[in-house]
Amino acid sequence: MKDILQLTTDPLDIGEIARRVVPPECGATVTLDGYVRQFTKGRETLYLIYEAYEPMALKEMKKVAVAAHDQFEISHVSIVHRLGRLEIGETSVVIAVAAPHRKAAFTACEWLIRELKRTVPIWKKEVYADGDEWIEGEVSARPSQV
Amino acid sequence: MKVNVLFFGVTADVVGKRQIELSFERPVKSGDVFRQITDRFPTLNDHRLLFAFNQEYSTGNEIVSDGDELAVFSAVSGG
Numbered sequence: 001m002k003d004i005l006q007l008t009t010d011p012l013d014i015g016e017i018a019r020r021v022v023p024p025e026c027g028a029t030v031t032l033d034g035y036v037r038q039f040t041k042g043r044e045t046l047y048l049i050y051e052a053y054e055p056m057a058l059k060e061m062k063k064v065a066v067a068a069h070d071q072f073e074i075s076h077v078s079i080v081h082r083l084g085r086l087e088i089g090e091t092s093v094v095i096a097v098a099a100p101h102r103k104a105a106f107t108a109c110e111w112l113i114r115e116l117k118r119t120v121p122i123w124k125k126e127v128y129a130d131g132d133e134w135i136e137g138e139v140s141a142r143p144s145q146v
Numbered sequence: 147m148k149v150n151v152l153f154f155g156v157t158a159d160v161v162g163k164r165q166i167e168l169s170f171e172r173p174v175k176s177g178d179v180f181r182q183i184t185d186r187f188p189t190l191n192d193h194r195l196l197f198a199f200n201q202e203y204s205t206g207n208e209i210v211s212d213g214d215e216l217a218v219f220s221a222v223s224g225g
Contacts, residue, residue: 034225050224051154051155052154052224053152053154053198053201053217053219055201056198056201056202056217057224059201059202081224092224092225093224093225113225116224116225117222117223117224117225118222119203119222120222120224121154121196121198121217121219121222121224122222122223122224122225123154123155123156123219123220123222123223123224124223124224125155134155134156134159134220134223135223136156136193136194136220136221136223137194137220137221137222137223138221
């Protein structure tokens with residue numbers, strides 16, 4: 001079954017994405033709803049801007065989905081990431097994993113968001129009352145270096 | 147030989163452009179192109195940089211050909 005891997009500037013409907021594919025052999029879909037946090041380490045965010053290197057991001061999303069199928073007993077993966085300006089509380093990413101049994105779906109969902117945050121070329125800019133800042137990932141998370 | 151180097155997020159802010167076209171007279175490796183970019187814009191090194199070659203993470207050892215697409219960006223922060 002073909003996974004759903006998308007980037008969009010439209011608002012994300014988490015329930016619709018989770019239920020878009022329900023394979024008949026599956027008994028559980030685990031869904032991550034990642035949304036815009038208002039306070040990070042005590043500092044207030046007004047809104048976020050997400051930007052992607054879109055063709056490469058889609059390729060990397062495909063790679064993590066394929067790797068998840070290799071490692072976990074799952075049937076279907078949906079990864080949808082929103083781009084552009086997002087307000088507080090709006091959903092930035094949905095990862096939905098359908099599996100015959102829930103345990104593999106939980107494990108795969110956690111693994112997928114960790115890998116997405118490590119490898120998929122998407123960046124967020126935090127806009128504060130007194131300025132803005134592109135957020136950079138962890139040094140230890142570098143997929144490659146020259 | 148002409149190649150495009152793309153920038154995103156903070157690297158686009160530092161460079162002041164989203165894309166630069168570079169010309170080379172003789173064959174070069176991707177790492178040579180990236181070094182030329184960081185030499186030209188040294189404050190890029192203030193960031194945790196990642197490099198891509200034709201939309202894949204770069205080893206720095208790819209031989210660059212006419213029309214290749216390279217990219218310089220900071221450690222990713224999606225999610």
